[in-house]
Structure formats: structure tokens, C-alpha cells
Amino acid sequence: MTSGAPRAPETPHVPLARKDFVSDQEVRWCPGCGDYSILAQTQKLMPDLGIPREKIVFISGIGCSSRLPYYMNTYGFHSIHGRAPTIATGLKASRPDLQVWVVTGDGDALSIGGNHILHILRRNVDVVIVLFNNRIYGLTKGQYSPTSELGKRTKSSPLGTIDYPLNPLSVALGAEATFVARSLDIDVHHLISTLDRAAHHKGTSFVEVYQNCNVYNDGAFMEFADKAVRPDRTIQLEHGKPLIFGKDRDQGIRLNGTTAEIVHLGNGVTEADLLVHDETRPDPAVAGILARLQWPQFPVPMGVLRAVQRPTYDDLMEEQIQQAVSRQGKGDLAALLAEGDTWTVG
Amino acid sequence: MTGRDGKREANIQELDRVTIRFAGDSGDGMQLAGLQFTNTSAAFGNDVSTMPDFPAEIRAPAGSIPGVSAFQVSFSSYDIHTPGDEPDVLVAMNPAALQAHLADVPKGGTIIVNTDEFNEVNLRKAAYETNPLDNGTLAGYRVIKVPISSMNARALKDAGLDTRQIDRSKNLFALGLMYWLFDRPLEPTLRWIEAKFSKNPLVAQANATTLKAGYNFGETAELFPVHYRVPKADLAPGRYRNITGNEATALGFLTAAHLTGKTLFYGSYPITPASDILQELARFKNFGVKTFQAEDEIAAIGAAIGAAFGGNLGLTGTSGPGLALKSEALGLAVMVELPIVVAAVQRSGPSTGMPTKTDQADLLQAMFGRNGECPVAVVAPATPSECFDMAVEAFRIALTHMVPVIFLSDGYLGAGSEPWLLPDIQDLPRIETTHPTDPATFKPYARDPETLARPWAIPGTPGLEHRIGGLEKDDITGNVSYDGENHDRMVRYRQEKVDRIANDIPPVEVVGDEAGGQLLVLGWGGTYGAILSAVQRARARGLSVSCAHLRHLNPFPPNLGPLLSRFDQVLVAELNLGQLRLLVRAKFLVDAQGLNKVTGRPFLIREIEEKINSMVKAEVSVR
Ligand SMILES: Cc1ncc(C[n+]2csc(CCOP(=O)(O)OP(=O)(O)O)c2C)c(N)n1
Ligand code: SF4
Ligand SMILES: [Mg+2]
Numbered sequence: 001m002t003s004g005a006p007r008a009p010e011t012p013h014v015p016l017a018r019k020d021f022v023s024d025q026e027v028r029w030c031p032g033c034g035d036y037s038i039l040a041q042t043q044k045l046m047p048d049l050g051i052p053r054e055k056i057v058f059i060s061g062i063g064c065s066s067r068l069p070y071y072m073n074t075y076g077f078h079s080i081h082g083r084a085p086t087i088a089t090g091l092k093a094s095r096p097d098l099q100v101w102v103v104t105g106d107g108d109a110l111s112i113g114g115n116h117i118l119h120i121l122r123r124n125v126d127v128v129i130v131l132f133n134n135r136i137y138g139l140t141k142g143q144y145s146p147t148s149e150l151g152k153r154t155k156s157s158p159l160g161t162i163d164y165p166l167n168p169l170s171v172a173l174g175a176e177a178t179f180v181a182r183s184l185d186i187d188v189h190h191l192i193s194t195l196d197r198a199a200h201h202k203g204t205s206f207v208e209v210y211q212n213c214n215v216y217n218d219g220a221f222m223e224f225a226d227k228a229v230r231p232d233r234t235i236q237l238e239h240g241k242p243l244i245f246g247k248d249r250d251q252g253i254r255l256n257g258t259t260a261e262i263v264h265l266g267n268g269v270t271e272a273d274l275l276v277h278d279e280t281r282p283d284p285a286v287a288g289i290l291a292r293l294q295w296p297q298f299p300v301p302m303g304v305l306r307a308v309q310r311p312t313y314d315d316l317m318e319e320q321i322q323q324a325v326s327r328q329g330k331g332d333l334a335a336l337l338a339e340g341d342t343w344t345v346g
Numbered sequence: 347m348t349g350r351d352g353k354r355e356a357n358i359q360e361l362d363r364v365t366i367r368f369a370g371d372s373g374d375g376m377q378l379a380g381l382q383f384t385n386t387s388a389a390f391g392n393d394v395s396t397m398p399d400f401p402a403e404i405r406a407p408a409g410s411i412p413g414v415s416a417f418q419v420s421f422s423s424y425d426i427h428t429p430g431d432e433p434d435v436l437v438a439m440n441p442a443a444l445q446a447h448l449a450d451v452p453k454g455g456t457i458i459v460n461t462d463e464f465n466e467v468n469l470r471k472a473a474y475e476t477n478p479l480d481n482g483t484l485a486g487y488r489v490i491k492v493p494i495s496s497m498n499a500r501a502l503k504d505a506g507l508d509t510r511q512i513d514r515s516k517n518l519f520a521l522g523l524m525y526w527l528f529d530r531p532l533e534p535t536l537r538w539i540e541a542k543f544s545k546n547p548l549v550a551q552a553n554a555t556t557l558k559a560g561y562n563f564g565e566t567a568e569l570f571p572v573h574y575r576v577p578k579a580d581l582a583p584g585r586y587r588n589i590t591g592n593e594a595t596a597l598g599f600l601t602a603a604h605l606t607g608k609t610l611f612y613g614s615y616p617i618t619p620a621s622d623i624l625q626e627l628a629r630f631k632n633f634g635v636k637t638f639q640a641e642d643e644i645a646a647i648g649a650a651i652g653a654a655f656g657g658n659l660g661l662t663g664t665s666g667p668g669l670a671l672k673s674e675a676l677g678l679a680v681m682v683e684l685p686i687v688v689a690a691v692q693r694s695g696p697s698t699g700m701p702t703k704t705d706q707a708d709l710l711q712a713m714f715g716r717n718g719e720c721p722v723a724v725v726a727p728a729t730p731s732e733c734f735d736m737a738v739e740a741f742r743i744a745l746t747h748m749v750p751v752i753f754l755s756d757g758y759l760g761a762g763s764e765p766w767l768l769p770d771i772q773d774l775p776r777i778e779t780t781h782p783t784d785p786a787t788f789k790p791y792a793r794d795p796e797t798l799a800r801p802w803a804i805p806g807t808p809g810l811e812h813r814i815g816g817l818e819k820d821d822i823t824g825n826v827s828y829d830g831e832n833h834d835r836m837v838r839y840r841q842e843k844v845d846r847i848a849n850d851i852p853p854v855e856v857v858g859d860e861a862g863g864q865l866l867v868l869g870w871g872g873t874y875g876a877i878l879s880a881v882q883r884a885r886a887r888g889l890s891v892s893c894a895h896l897r898h899l900n901p902f903p904p905n906l907g908p909l910l911s912r913f914d915q916v917l918v919a920e921l922n923l924g925q926l927r928l929l930v931r932a933k934f935l936v937d938a939q940g941l942n943k944v945t946g947r948p949f950l951i952r953e954i955e956e957k958i959n960s961m962v963k964a965e966v967s968v969r
Contacts, residue, residue, distance in 0.1 A: 023813070025825065054808045059652075062816075070813050070826065075805040077655060078815030079648070080678050086640070086648025087655070091805075094611045094636060095656035098805050116648075119641040317636055324631035331633030333604050334771050337597060338587065341534060342768070343389045346583025 020053060021046040023073040034185035034211035035064060038132060039071055041192040046074075049099070049199055056099050057091060059084045061113060063105035064139045065132035065211070082113025085120040088127045089313070096314045099199070100127040106147040107137050110166050114146075121175035123313040124203040130195070131168055131206070134213035135220050142216035154216075168208045169291035169305060173284040178203035180287065180306040184225055185211045190236075190302060197304055203312050224295040233295055237303035242274035245299045253293070260289050262298065279307040357572045358529060363422035364576055365430030366524065368517075369447045370439030370460075371408055372401055372415040375517035379437075380417025382521055386534045388588045388765050391578030392421040395875065396763045397429040397948070400702045409463075409471040414446040423577040427729070427875030429762065431950040435527075437520055439463065439494065441472035448478075453486040458523070460516070462495035490569050494520055501559035505552040515556045522560025529575045532561060582767060589766040591730035591759035591872075592619070595663075595689060596626035598737025600633060603659050605738065606745065606777045611653035612661045613638040613646035615668060618701040619757040620691040623663045643668035647675040647688065654684040655814075657781060657804035659741060663689035666708045667698065669752075670715065676750055677716045680840060682814045683791075683800045685744035685751075689737070692756040692871075694946045703946025704758035706871050707922035712752045713900055713929070719837045721844040723747070724900040726754040728874035731766035733759060736897060738774070745779050747847055748799035754899070756921075758948045759872040785809030790824030797850075798843040800824075844901060851898045853905040858885060858892025862912025865962045867893040868938070869919050870926055873949055877919055880954035889962050899926070907934045915961055917941055919954055 021043040029035045046056070056074040060066035062081035069076030075098075079087050084102045092100045102120075109117050109131050120127070136154065137143040143156035147168065151160040172180045179201040183194040191209065198205035210221045224233035235245040235253065243253035244265070252274040254263045263269050281287065287305040294300065325331075366383065368376045377398055388394045399416040406413035420430035435456045438444040440463035451457065464479055478484060479491065498516040505512065518535075525532055536554055543550035564570065589597075603610035612635065614624040628637045636653075640646035647662045654660030664672065669690045679686050692708045694700035712724045723743050727736040733755060740753040782788050782801040790812045791800050803810040812824060820827035821835055856866075857878060869877045874895050881893040894909060896902065910916055910930065918927040919941040927940045941957045943949065 025813075052808065053811055054806055057805050069815075072813075074811050076811075076813035076815075077652075077682075078813065078817065079651075080674055080816050083644060083648045083675065086645040087652035089645070090611060090613060090638070090649030090652025090654075090660065091656045092652075093638060093649070094609060094653040094658045095805065098656070115641055116645055119645065321631050321634055321636070325634075328632040331630060333601065333633070336600075336630070336633075337768050337771070338585065340587055341385050341389050341538075342585050342587045343391065344583075344585050345391065345581045 016047040016053060018043050018047060021073050023071050025070045027071050028067065029064060030215050032214040033064070034134065034213070035068070035132060037185045037188060038130070038191065038209055038211060039068055041188055041195060042068070042130075043072065045192050045195050045199065048196065051099050055097065056101070058101045058103060059088045059091070060103040061105070061108035062139065063108045063137070064213070065105040066103055066108060068103045082108050082111070083116060084108070085113065085116040085129070089120055089123070089125050092125050092127055093314050093317050096126070096318060102127055102129040104129065104131050105138070106131065106133045106135060106145045106168070110146045110168060110171065117171065118175045121172055121177040121204050121206060124178055124310050126202055126204070126312040126314050128195075128198045128205045129207065130198075131208050132211040133168060133208050134211045134217055136213050136217035138213045138216055167291060170288060172206040173288045173291055173306065176284055177206045177306070178308050178310050179205040179304070180291075181206070181304040182208045182210070182302055184221065184302060185209055186225065187230075187302070194303065197307070201307060203310060224300050233299050234302050235293075235299040237277050237290070237301050237305060239277055239279045239304065242271045242276050244271070244274065253298075255286075255289070258285075258289065260293060260298065279304050281306070282308060359572045359574050361574050361576050362424060363420065363426065363430075364435065364528065364574065365418060365420040365433045366435045366437065367416055367418040367433035367447060367450070368437045368520070369414055369416040369443035370437075370517070371442065372405060372413050373408060374415070374439045375514065376415050376439070377417050379517040379521045380419055382535045382538065383524060383530070384419045384421075384763065385538075385588055386525070386530050387419070387421040387576075388586065389534050390530060392423065392576055393426050393579040393581060394419060394421045394588065394763070394765060395426055395429040396420075397758065398761050402700065402702045407471070409440055409442055409468045411442045411446050411472060414443050416443070416447060421576055423579050425579065425581070427878050428948070428951060431952050437524065439516070439520065441468045441474055441478070444478060445472040445474065448483075451487065454488070456488045456490065457484060458490045458492060458520075460494035460520070461491045462493045492523065492563075492569070497559065497563060498556050501556045502552050505555065506548050507552055511549065512552065515553050518553050518557045519560035522557040523564045525557075526561045526564030527570060527573050529573055532557060581765065584767045586765045586767055588763050589731055590622070590761060590763040591727065591733040591755060592622035592691070592761065593626055594731050594733035594766065595737050595753070595755060595760070596623050596630075598734040599627065599659075599661055599687070599689075599741070600630055600635060601734070601771070601774065602738045602741035602777065603633070603635070604771070605774055606659065606741070606779055608779070609634055609636060609658045610661060611636045611638070611650060611658045612663065613640050613649035613653075614663045615640050615643045615646050617665045617668050619693055619760045620663050620665045620668070620689065622760065623689060623691070643671040644675060647672040647679075647686070650686045651675060651679055651682070651684060654686045655682075655805070657802070660684070660686040661689070662686065663691070665691050665693050666695045666711065669708060669711060673716045676722060677718060677720050678816045679750040680716070680720050680722060681816050681819070683748050683840075685741075685748050685802070687740045687744050687751050687753055689753045689755065691760045692754065694944070700946045702757065704756050704872065704921065704948060705944060705946065706756055706873070706920050707925065707944065709754065709870075709899065709922065709925040710928070712754050719841065721841050722900065723749050723751040723844055723847055724754055725751060725898055726871045726896070727759060728871065728895050728897060730759050730762050730764050734766070734769070739897075742777050743847055743850070745777055746799070746850065747797050747843060748802060749843060749847075754871065756872045762872075781807065782810065783807055789822050790814065791819050791822050793839070797846060798839055848901040848904045851901075851903055854894050854896055854903040854909065856892050856894050856909065857881060859890065863892055864890035864913070865892070865915045865917060865958065866910065866913040867891065867917045867919055867954070867958065868896070868910075868926070868930065869893065870896040870899060873919055873921065876949040876951050876954055879951040880958060883951070883955055884958045884962070888964055889958065891958055891962055896926070902933065910934050910936045910938075915939065917957065917961060919949060919957070921948070
């Protein structure tokens with residue numbers, strides 16, 4: 001049995017450019033929406049991946065964010081609310097030759113699709129998941145989401161929410177995802193390089209992108225994401241480097257037992273006292289401490305929290321089949337039908 | 347027991363059909379004993395039909411009534427279609443088994459009891475105040491009292507096993523006794539024991555010893571004045587095996603993959619009585635089958651849709667509660683027009699219902715259980731072995747017409763078994779599929795003029811990059827469209843697409859009078875055997891009764907309407923409160939009557955016969 005696409009007339013191999021990944025569909029997000037930037041960086045990244053356009057598939061659920069596949073000139077599937085990971089799992093497991101992307105929102109991934117997110121992450125299906133976190137339900141016009149801050153007043157919580165929010169990175173680390181990162185819609189260089197890292201990781205890559213919904217939750221991240229304050233209020237994670245932040249790079253994060261604390265360099269505190277970032281720690285515990293650092297108590301960590309290797313679900317599935325074939329021989333259908341006790345009449 | 351001519355040679359009596367029910371505690375190995383008896387009888391040349399009856403609890407307290415497990419097998423010298431209305435012989439391994447099953451045995455029936463278990467504790471667990479072996483409860487039955495437990499223990503006292511292990515072999519003592527009573531060979535079971543316990547020679551030896559001990563006990567004990575022989579049945583020539591519906595279903599799907607040359611991808615979440623299909627398909631890795639035990643039923647169908655998008659055979663399987671969870675995704679499959687098959691093995695509902703009991707009450711869910719105008723093709727096998735053919739048929743329809751198809755089986759078919767005439771793979775027609783490759787002519791929602799199927803363009807094909815999804819599609823281009831006129835057109839296309847499958851399926855066949863008559867009994871699914879048997883009996887008594895059984899429920903075969911109109915009366919017999927009847931009345935404006943029950947058990951032939959008798963009177967012959 002074969003899987004894979006039929007052979008098509010040979011197409012000449014010309015290097016692709018961003019425009020080759022722009023579909024003919026009119027983009028319909030609100031003007032000023034953070035989704036535009038994420039789309040642009042995704043389209044820009046595609047030619048650099050060196051993967052033929054026909055081998056790339058974008059799968060999404062429902063939400064403003066989930067409209068993205070329509071705008072990509074690749075194969076695409078805009079499915080149903082929360083279920084994109086399931087379709088991606090079936091596609092990747094049966095067609096490992098494809099590069100599969102999942103585009104989802106905070107409600108799509110963590111509310112209605114919460115179960116599927118956990119399971120695709122623990123299985124380590126080789127796909128890239130980009131979660132557009134605007135901390136609101138955009139498409140349904142402004143109800144609170146599972147990532148909305150406690151007490152947030154929205155159309156459906158006029159007195160403020162009483163639901164304690166989920167932290168997407170903690171969820172991903174809890175499922176022991178092999179690649180976990182965070183980026184920001186308006187930090188375009190950081191965004192494209194994070195997506196690039198995610199695309200090259202083998203296994204499930206989980207990228208949370210802080211995305212501004214300028215209609216229903218404008219400025220949700222501005223307190224720390226605004227360019228003017230960003231160096232002081234975020235911390236860029238770099239593998240192998242101590243955790244230093246601040247415009248003057250004079251502050252750092254130190255671990256006191258399992259508690260993180262901010263220290264000022266100088267007065268006897270040196271870089272050697274700081275936590276050194278290691279994406280490859282097998283135990284997700286330290287990444288978990290970083291994931292929980294929040295403004296205003298702490299600078300917000302941006303970048304890759306965790307990148308470890310573990311066999312992928314799709315590879316393991318192929319392997320089991322190869323092993324079964326080499327152990328039992330290629331299946332003989334007539335012999336299987338006649339398995340067990342048979343008898344002949346006449 | 348029906349004796350043809352009651353011929354006596356020595357003290358062997360010939361019968362043409364016998365139904366035995368093995369009943370005991372769930373730890374007593376009754377399923378195994380029943381299955382061995384079935385396989386031996388089938389290999390001997392009888393026609394067989396079986397029905398297991400499991401408790402819902404994995405291990406209800408030992409000796410309790412909820413813990414009783416039973417297996418009924420009917421074997422015969424002629425073609426039979428059901429596991430028998432009632433047992434001729436009940437093997438009761440403990441008081442609870444007797445309590446749970448005695449009511450099903452007709453007076454005059456034979457009851458073989460394991461007297462060792464009729465002690466005070468067990469009697470209390472079985473809600474007997476006094477011992478039914480002594481208090482007249484069994485008056486009118488032929489009771490054979492055998493101390494099975496202790497005789498088994500005596501046979502195995504030197505076997506080198508501990509008491510618990512020895513006690514677990516007592517089902518084989520009982521089986522050996524039944525083999526003697528019905529003059530069956532021991533060899534098939536001895537061979538099976540040898541293969542099954544090859545790594546454990548002590549246990550193998552013990553099982554063989556007690557099987558023979560049971561047989562010899564029958565021969566020497568003179569408990570039975572006669573023993574019985576059921577001669578070979580006159581089956582169509584060919585090679586056979588005994589098969590359950592769920593096994594046949596799994597093999598059918600695998601064969602569909604073979605006939606298309608595509609990979610089978612099965613996504614499923616365990617649920618009784620459909621789990622067997624997952625477990626079977628998981629064994630077929632060396633055939634390239636990919637099985638995915640999903641986190642829930644929604645993920646299972648989502649993955650099947652993803653696999654189908656990738657050009658594979660996308661399959662998912664479940665029972666009623668899981669089918670409910672799959673509704674939204676089934677709607678997606680209808681909208682994106684991808685071929686998937688959903689196998690639904692019905693059980694008693696609603697909600698969790700009675701998981702191990704059978705039912706046909708998910709027909710309307712299969713037909714209509716989705717939002718919007720959302721037609722889905724539905725097929726239903728009629729017998730355990732026919733599950734194979736209908737599984738292939740489900741994929742043939744899905745792939746030819748680019749539609750999702752529901753394969754609607756039920757617990758009775760799934761767990762029941764019968765002899766299966768092995769098909770010759772070479773003779774099965776291939777299922778053709780095509781994938782477009784030409785970017786110049788490709789349009790995602792252009793349609794085949796005959797079937798209205800859209801092209802199945804798959805990722806990896808250069809130049810055919812396109813986007814599909816659950817939002818309404820523009821005719822031809824497949825772009826998102828909110829245009830009302832377009833929506834109206836697309837809704838009608840999707841309906842028409844399913845309706846046109848009717849041009850591509852066989853007509854429904856009539857057993858009886860094609861030209862019409864007084865009564866047509868219409869059925870679908872696992873009620874086939876009971877309906878057919880009842881109608882055959884009624885016809886033998888000269889009644890003008892025919893029957894027809896639907897394998898295609900959406901769309902109906904095109905000859906169904908005209909057929910119904912040729913009969914004075916139509917009776918729809920089904921294990922629900924009238925779901926097919928509702929459809930038939932609505933579609934054909936016929937005043938169909940219903941025979942309905944929802945006890946979790948299949949129809950007895952007798953129940954259908956009685957209904958027929960109440961509707962049709964024998965014509966007074968004035969000759
Ligand atoms: C089964 C189902 N329930 C509810 C909806 C309505 N709905 C559509 S999108 C959405 C929330 C989207 O929020 P999010 O995932 O954060 O995406 P955003 O629009 O913010 O990008 C909801 C509740 C739906 N489409 N389907
Ligand atoms: S509602 Fe918010 S998230 Fe949605 S498109 Fe508009 S700005 Fe973007
Ligand atoms: Mg959102």
C-alpha cells in the first residue's frame with residue numbers, strides 16, 4: 001500500500017519568494033490586528049524552509065486566528081472549533097512526508113480544544129502549533145477567554161471574571177512538550193526567528209504568540225511589550241546565557257531553591273550567580289519556573305523555553321509497521337482471512 | 347431440540363437442531379467453553395449461530411447474579427439464521443446462573459447443574475431462600491446433577507497445580523461432558539489447548555485431562571439414557587471459518603484498503619461493543635494498517651478526516667454515545683466532501699444505557715443527528731459474516747461518491763458468530779480512486795456529472811494547493827461564500843449527491859412473493875435471521891407473507907417504494923420504537939405497522955411469528 005501524492009508533471013525548481021505563499025484571498029482581519037504581522041512573518045519564513053509549497057499544510061480551528069490558512073498559498077484546512085490538532089495528527093501520521101502547521105487561538109486551543117492540545121503535545125506528533133494569544137474571544141466579539149486575567153471585565157463578565165486563567169506555556173510544559181516558545185506579534189525579528197526554530201524542531205513545536213486584538217482587548221500586552229519599556233519588562237531567553245535583562249543589562253534572574261528572584265548585578269552579585277538558560281534540560285521544571293514569571297512582579301520571558309529530543313509519534317508509528325513487516329513478513333490477506341480453524345464443505 | 351425422525355441407533359438419537367446455553371460466573375470460562383463448542387461443531391459441518399451475553403461489570407462479585415456470563419450456541423443440520431429462541435440445554439455452573447437463565451428454558455428442557463456450587467453462601471448470593479435442586483423449582487425439567495467442581499478436582503489431583511488453577515479448568519470438564527452428550531470429537535479442542543498453552547505444559551496437560559474426564563464421565567455415568575447426534579448441514583461448497591461480526595468488520599475494512607491500494611487509518615476511542623474492531627485492526631500492522639487510539643471520539647474522527655485529506659482510507663469506529671460526539675466532525679466531512687467511514691456498533695441507549703446489550707435505536711441519529719441539512723449515507727450489515735461485505739461496501743460508496751458513510755452494526759451482530767464462506771480475494775472488484783494532478787483544469791468543487799463527487803486533490807500535488815473547511819463553499823472554486831443563493835445550491839448538491847448513490851446500489855431482495863401479497867415484513871440490521879426464520883415458518887403454513895431486508899438505509903434502494911406498494915400490509919420489525927417505520931412512512935406514505943422491542947435482546951423468531959399471525963389469517967381454502 002502506498003501513501004503520498006500522485007506524480008505530477010515536473011515543475012521547474014525555482015527558489016520561492018514570499019509572494020509565492022500569498023494566496024488570492026482577501027485578508028479580512030480588522031485593520032491593525034496583530035494577526036497581520038503573524039501572517040506576514042509566516043509567509044516570509046516559508047521560502048527559507050526550502051520545502052516545496054505543495055508539501056506544506058496549514059490546519060486551523062475556528063476563531064479570527066484560524067482564518068490564517070485561507071491566506072497561505074499552501075494546502076489548507078480550516079476545520080472546526082478546537083479540533084485542528086486531531087486533523088493534524090491524522091494527516092501527519094498517515095502522511096509523514098508533509099510539513100504540518102496548526103494555527104489556533106487561546107479559546108480554540110485551551111478551552112474547547114484543551115484536551116486535544118494536551119494529547120498532541122504528549123504524543124510529540126511532528127507538527128508546529130502556533131497559538132495566537134489575544135486573551136479574548138475575538139471572532140465571537142469580545143467574551144473572556146481561558147487566558148484572560150482574573151477580574152477582567154468583558155462583555156460576558158461585566159463584573160470581572162472569576163475564572164483563574166491558564167498559562168499556555170505551563171500547559172505545554174505540563175504535557176512535557178518537546179519544544180515550547182513564546183514570541184510577540186510586533187517584535188517581527190524575534191517572531192520570525194522563533195517560528196524558524198519551531199519549524200526546524202522535530203516533534204511538536206508549541207509557540208505562543210502574544211497577539212493584540214485592537215478591537216476587543218487593545219493593548220493587552222502593551223505594559224511590557226511596548227518598545228520603550230520592553231528591555232526592562234521582558235527577558236530574552238538565550239540558550240547557554242545567564243538570564244540578564246534591563247536597558248542597561250544590569251538585572252538578572254537568580255534561583256533561590258525553586259523560587260526565582262530578581263537581582264541587581266554589582267555589590268557582590270555577578271553573572272555567575274544567575275540562572276543560566278538551558279533549553280535542553282530533560283526535566284521541564286526549570287522551564288516551568290520561567291513560564292510562570294509574569295509582569296509586574298517579573299520581566300516576561302520571551303524566546304525558546306524548552307527544546308529537547310524525543311521520538312515522534314509519526315516516526316514510532318512507521319517504525320512499528322516496519323518492525324511488524326520484518327518480523328511477520330508483509331501481510332498476506334488471503335491467509336489472514338483463513339486464520340484459525342477452517343473447514344471445507346463439498 | 348427438534349428431532350427429525352427420532353431415529354434410534356443403539357442409544358444415539360438424531361436431531362436436526364440443538365441450542366445450548368452455557369452459563370456461569372464470569373470467572374468460570376463460559377465464553378471459552380461456548381466458543382470451543384461452536385468451533386468444533388462448525389468444523390464438524392453443522393451450521394452454527396452464537397450469541398454471547400456478558401455482564402456489564404468486569405468482575406461483579408463472584409457468585410452474584412450480575413456476575414453471570416453466558417454463551418448460547420445453536421447448531422443444526424440445516425441452514426439456520428439465529429442462535430435459537432430458547433435453549434434446549436442449559437449448563438448452569440452455579441445458583442446465580444440458574445436463577446438468571448432458568449426462565450428462558452422451556453419446560454421439558456434439559457438442565458445440567460454443577461451441584462458442588464449449590465451451597466448456602468452461593469444460594470444466598472443468587473437470592474434463593476431454599477435450594478432449587480430440592481424444592482420443586484425444577485419440576486418439569488430434565489435435571490442432570492453433576493458435581494462438576496469436585497469431579498474436575500479429582501481428575502486433576504495429581505496435575506501439579508494449586509487448587510485455584512485446578513478449579514479454573516472446570517469449564518473444560520463441563521465442555522467434555524457436552525461433547526459426549528452431542529457426540530462431538532475432542533480433537534479440535536485438544537489441538538487448541540496444545541497451541542494455547544504451549545508455554546505452560548502443566549496447564550495444557552491438566553486442561554486436556556479434564557476435558558477427557560468430562561467426556562468419559564458422560565459415557566460411563568449412565569446419567570443420560572441417550573446421547574444425540576446432529577448431522578452435517580448442507581452448506582454451499584467452499585472453505586469456511588467461524589467469525590464474529592466485529593472480526594468480519596475489521597477484515598472487511600482491511601480488504602477495502604487492499605482493493606484500493608491505499609493505507610487504512612483507523613482512529614478510535616475504546617467503547618463497548620466496538621472495541622474489538624480497534625483491537626483487531628491493531629494486529630494488522632504488517633499490512634500497513636495505522637491504528638490511532640485517540641483521546642476521545644472527536645479526536646478519532648478528526649484524525650480520520652485528516653488521513654482522508656491526505657489521500658488515505660480514513661476510518662473511525664464507535665458506539666452510540668461516541669457517534670453523538672462525532673456529530674460536529676461528521677458535518678465537517680459532509681462540508682469538505684471527503685470520504686470517511688464511521689463504523690457505529692449500536693448498544694442500548696440512551697446515554698450510557700446498557701453497554702453490553704443490543705439495540706437498533708441509533709438509526710435516526712445516523713440519519714439526522716447533525717446540525718444543518720447534513721445527509722450522510724448509511725449502510726447496515728444483516729449477519730455477522732455480512733459485516734465483511736458491508737464494510738467493503740461502505741468504503742466503495744465513500745470513495746466513489748466522495749461522501750462520509752456510516753456503517754451501522756449492532757452489539758448482537760458484533761459479538762455473535764456464524765460460519766463464513768471465505769471469499770476469494772482475486773474475485774472481489776477493485777475500488778477505483780483517482781487524484782487530479784493538472785493545475786490547469788483543477789477546481790476544488792467542480793463535480794463529476796454523474797455522481798456529483800468533487801475531485802480528491804491531495805497535499806503533495808504541485809500546483810493544486812487549495813484550502814477547504816467548514817465554512818460554506820462557493821460552487822466550483824471552493825472559496826468561502828456567504829451568498830444565500832450559492833448556499834441553497836450547495837445544500838441541494840450535497841443532498842443530491844447522497845440521493846444519487848441509489849443508482850449505484852443493488853435492489854432490495856424479496857424472500858417470498860416478488861409480485862406482492864398480504865404482508866411484507868421489512869427489517870434492517872441484525873434482526874435478519876429472526877425475521878427470515880419467522881417468515882419461512884409462516885409461509886410453510888401457507889400464509890401470504892414475504893420479507894425484505896435493507897442493507898442500504900440512506901439512500902434506500904430505488905425499488906423499495908414500488909415493492910412496498912405491492913403488499914396489503916407492511917410490518918417493520920426493529921429493536922427500537924419505530925425508527926425505520928418513521929422513515930418509510932414519511933418517504934413512501936405507506937401505513938406501515940411496527941413490531942418493536944427494546945429489552946436489550948434480539949427478537950425471538952416466535953415473537954415475529956406471533957405478530958405475523960395477528961396480521962394475516964390463513965386463507966380458507968375453498969377447493
Ligand atoms: C462548537 C462551537 N462552539 C462555539 C463556536 C463559536 N466560536 C467561534 S470562535 C470562538 C472563540 C475564538 O476565540 P479564540 O480561539 O481565542 O480565537 P480568536 O478569535 O481570539 O483568534 C467561539 C466561541 C464555534 N464556532 N463552534
Ligand atoms: S476581532 Fe480582534 S482578533 Fe479578531 S480580527 Fe479583529 S482585531 Fe483581530
Ligand atoms: Mg483569542
